[in-house]
Amino acid sequence: MRQRGVKHKDEIVKSCEAWLAKDPKALRGAWNTVFGNDRPIHLEIGSGKGRFITSLAALHPEINYLACEGGENIYVRILQKAAEAELAHLRVIDEYIIRASEYFAEGELSGIYINFCDPWPKDRHAHRRLTHHLNLEEYKKVVRSGGFIAFKTDNDPLFDFSLEEFRTAGLEPVRLTRDLHSSPWAAENVMTEYEEKFSGLGKTINYALILLP
Numbered sequence: 001m002r003q004r005g006v007k008h009k010d011e012i013v014k015s016c017e018a019w020l021a022k023d024p025k026a027l028r029g030a031w032n033t034v035f036g037n038d039r040p041i042h043l044e045i046g047s048g049k050g051r052f053i054t055s056l057a058a059l060h061p062e063i064n065y066l067a068c069e070g071g072e073n074i075y076v077r078i079l080q081k082a083a084e085a086e087l088a089h090l091r092v093i094d095e096y097i098i099r100a101s102e103y104f105a106e107g108e109l110s111g112i113y114i115n116f117c118d119p120w121p122k123d124r125h126a127h128r129r130l131t132h133h134l135n136l137e138e139y140k141k142v143v144r145s146g147g148f149i150a151f152k153t154d155n156d157p158l159f160d161f162s163l164e165e166f167r168t169a170g171l172e173p174v175r176l177t178r179d180l181h182s183s184p185w186a187a188e189n190v191m192t193e194y195e196e197k198f199s200g201l202g203k204t205i206n207y208a209l210i211l212l213p
């Protein structure tokens with residue numbers, strides 16, 4: 001996702017700093033202290049401008065949310081949305097998460113959302129895809145048993161690749177569709193910015209949900 005420089009970025013970040021998770025690796029194993037309660041924590045990796053996670057947080061005050069976005073001019077948009085909506089149960093991690101287990105202790109998360117992640121189309125970059133099996137092994141460590149990994153993409157080759165990677169990691173989707181918006185799960189779906197763009201162009205959306213054994 002490209003984003004031009006954000007005007008007055010430093011001022012915006014300062015005014016929204018209560019929503020920024022500072023030194024996130026140091027919070028490994030202690031994320032509940034950030035939220036001040038023991039409610040489940042759901043993470044989105046690659047939140048973009050944050051429409052999905054802030055909309056979800058507004059619907060679910062009983063869940064704590066972490067939006068992770070490494071793009072330095074992009075995460076600011078999430079901070080702004082979280083502050084405007086006064087979402088006390090959401091924090092923003094302004095880093096690229098490469099190894100999830102460096103940020104979260106075993107079973108510390110109850111779910112991970114991966115929405116319209118970068119496809120990295122060249123074979124030699126396959127390991128960078130968020131659904132590569134080595135990344136899935138990281139998610140298996142940090143998501144508790146019974147928790148979930150939810151994945152949406154417009155990119156059919158990436159979806160096919162991801163289904164293979166789920167198999168390699170021993171993960172079986174309990175929900176699987178190549179047309180989410182016509183599926184039984186459409187009513188509960190919360191759209192992302194990319195989802196709105198690509199479905200608006202007529203592209204069907206792929207969706208898989210995995211429950212951790």
Ligand SMILES: C[S@@+](CC[C@H](N)C(=O)[O-])C[C@H]1O[C@@H](n2cnc3c(N)ncnc32)[C@H](O)[C@@H]1O
Pocket residue numbers: 001045046047048049068069070071074095096097098115116117118192193194195
């Ligand atoms: C294609 S955009 C999709 C954004 C949003 N999820 C949506 O559906 O509208 C992918 C975003 O993920 C971010 N990203 C990619 N890898 C990441 C990682 N490992 N950790 C955090 N952010 C990441 C990129 O900076 C980019 O903004």
